[in-house]
Amino acid sequence: MSTAQIAQDALDQGQGILRLAPNWVPRSFCVPGRRIRLHPDDYYALGGERGGIDERWFSSTTPADNGPLTGVNEGLSMVVFNDGSTTHQITLRDAIDELKGEIIGSRLWDEHQKWPVYSKFFDNKGPLPHHVHHSDEYAAKVGQLGKPEAYYFPPQVNNYGADYPYTFFGFEPGTTKDQIRECLVNFTKGDNKITSYSKAYRLDPGTGWDVPPGILHAPGSLCTFEPQKASDVYAMYQSVVNHQVVPTELLWKDCPEDKIGDFDYLIEVLDWEANVDPNFVENHFMEPKSCFGSAEEVEANGYDEKWICYRNEAYSATELTVLPGRSVTIKNAGCYGMIMMQGHGTMGASHIETPTMIRFGQLTHDEYFVTESTAQAGVTITNPSPTDPIVMLKIFGPENPDWVKSFA
Numbered sequence: 001m002s003t004a005q006i007a008q009d010a011l012d013q014g015q016g017i018l019r020l021a022p023n024w025v026p027r028s029f030c031v032p033g034r035r036i037r038l039h040p041d042d043y044y045a046l047g048g049e050r051g052g053i054d055e056r057w058f059s060s061t062t063p064a065d066n067g068p069l070t071g072v073n074e075g076l077s078m079v080v081f082n083d084g085s086t087t088h089q090i091t092l093r094d095a096i097d098e099l100k101g102e103i104i105g106s107r108l109w110d111e112h113q114k115w116p117v118y119s120k121f122f123d124n125k126g127p128l129p130h131h132v133h134h135s136d137e138y139a140a141k142v143g144q145l146g147k148p149e150a151y152y153f154p155p156q157v158n159n160y161g162a163d164y165p166y167t168f169f170g171f172e173p174g175t176t177k178d179q180i181r182e183c184l185v186n187f188t189k190g191d192n193k194i195t196s197y198s199k200a201y202r203l204d205p206g207t208g209w210d211v212p213p214g215i216l217h218a219p220g221s222l223c224t225f226e227p228q229k230a231s232d233v234y235a236m237y238q239s240v241v242n243h244q245v246v247p248t249e250l251l252w253k254d255c256p257e258d259k260i261g262d263f264d265y266l267i268e269v270l271d272w273e274a275n276v277d278p279n280f281v282e283n284h285f286m287e288p289k290s291c292f293g294s295a296e297e298v299e300a301n302g303y304d305e306k307w308i309c310y311r312n313e314a315y316s317a318t319e320l321t322v323l324p325g326r327s328v329t330i331k332n333a334g335c336y337g338m339i340m341m342q343g344h345g346t347m348g349a350s351h352i353e354t355p356t357m358i359r360f361g362q363l364t365h366d367e368y369f370v371t372e373s374t375a376q377a378g379v380t381i382t383n384p385s386p387t388d389p390i391v392m393l394k395i396f397g398p399e400n401p402d403w404v405k406s407f408a
Contacts (some may be wrong), residue, residue: 006088010081010164011102015349016374018103020337020367021078022358025064025120030245032214033123035157035223040249042360046071049060053360054125059369059395060118061093065232065402075232077118080363089403092369098330105372108397116145117315119395121157123223127164129246130194134254135213138269139233141256149228150286150309151219152208152317154352156341156391157380162221163242166200167209169217169284170275177267182238184263187251201281208286210311214271225308225339227315227395237266286311288319299395302326303381307406308393313344315395316403320381322390326380332375333401340366343390345383348374352381352390 001009010018024038028051036056043052050069057064057075077092092115101109108116136146158378167186171180175197177377195218201209203222211217216237223323236250252260259265277283288306290298298304302323309317320338322328322345328405345352351365370379383390396403 001088003090003094003143004098006081006090007079009083009099010079010088010095011099011371013081013349014368015376017094017348017370018095018369018371019080019165019350019365020059020092020369020377021080021363022367023057023060023075023077023275024053024098024360025057025075026050026053026066028066028252029052029244030128031125033125033162033221033223036123036157037157037355037358039357039359045360052125056121058119058339058367059092059115060120060230061091061096061115062118062230067366079165087363091361101372103371104371104397106337108372112398114230115397117227117395117397118226118230119227119317119339119393121223122219123157124219125162126221126242128219129236129241130168130198130216131234131236131238132216132269133213133231134213134233134235134269135271139231140359142254144227144231144233146213147229147231147233148212148312148314149226150208150210150312150315150317152225152286152308152319152393153203153205153222154319154341155205157223158205161203164221165203167203167217167220168195168198168200168279169211170199170210170215171197172199173276173278175276177272181263181267184229184251185267187239188248191202191242192238194238196274203215207287208308210284210286210309212271212274212312214269215274216270225317225380225393227309227317229314235266235269252403254314260316284311302328303330305330307403310403310407313403314398316400317396320390320392320394320395322381322383324383324385324387324389328379329378329380331378332370332394332396334396335370335375336374336396337369338367338392338394341391341393343385343388345381345385345390347381348379352392396401
């Protein structure tokens with residue numbers, strides 16, 4: 001079967017909803033937190049030299065940038081189509097290339113010619129180094145897109161906080177560029193102590209943060225749902241974290257060849273005013289915002305949908321809860337990817353369930369992509385459990401009309 005035929009058949013089989021396979025991504029510089037439901041024997045399924053699997057990517061058309069050992073299709077979500085006893089898989093990227101606006105809608109296809117966002121769980125036992133994602137201006141110098149991102153800490157995968165449930169953001173007001181430049185010059189001399197100029201914030205399950213490009217951040221050890229623009233651009237500015245040495249090449253990652261060794265350029269990449277913002281919490285912290293005004297309204301409707309990531313027009317995300325024993329029809333203005341966090345039931349013609357444990361390579365029924373026309377027509381979700389709610393997280397693309405109506 002051709003890619004185009006598989007894409008169309010998968011779309012028809014799901015009645016406008018594409019089933020996706022788990023998409024596991026290793027990071028050589030991380031130790032897995034073991035909260036993303038992967039079998040305990042499989043966290044190093046790709047081999048010790050690749051590092052542990054501490055990420056699962058959702059609705060991704062973005063390849064992972066993991067160096068020369070990166071596998072074929074690593075980071076790319078796969079569409080699953082069952083043809084009798086035969087299972088076919090193609091990348092979500094190929095499916096969208098074939099069906100275009102039939103999947104993501106004409107608005108996104110005409111402007112971007114792709115699905116321009118994705119999300120992930122990152123699940124680290126310890127903290128990550130203080131690092132930056134480049135803006136469009138600086139990412140373009142190496143042929144990439146800039147990368148804003150957002151964090152939400154789902155309670156269902158945060159039964160414990162691991163080693164360091166605090167995140168450093170930016171710098172203390174009054175920090176100077178010369179002080180940070182000296183830290184970067186000292187990168188190869190041991191611990192460059194760059195976080196001495198920063199502040200760590202406690203991470204609380206059920207809340208989140210907005211992290212635009214140009215802001216240094218050292219994510220803590222909560223398991224994090226992370227919507228972001230479709231890019232894997234970054235540079236590490238901290239030389240030692242959690243007793244691990246960060247390779248020097250990561251300091252100069254995504255730096256133009258003629259700027260390697262130019263520490264002033266590394267400072268230039270930073271959005272300095274945003275890094276030293278005295279009102280950082282006010283401008284970047286995110287409490288969930290319910291679409292309804294009261295618990296009585298939620299009970300009457302049978303569900304609650306909360307905005308969990310809403311400070312950046314490049315993407316938005318919600319947490320949908322369907323109450324036990326209820327069947328509801330949810331309409332959204334834009335297409336979206338979703339991942340199950342709790343419960344089981346049906347969504348349109350598809351089974352949905354939250355696995356307790358997943359083997360590497362095993363297929364599941366916990367992740368789907370809902371096309372724009374289907375989202376607008378409404379998706380019926382039925383929860384047969386008398387006690388357990390269905391909880392799912394959704395990621396929407398740029399300038400989602402529902403987001404524009406609520407936050408623009």
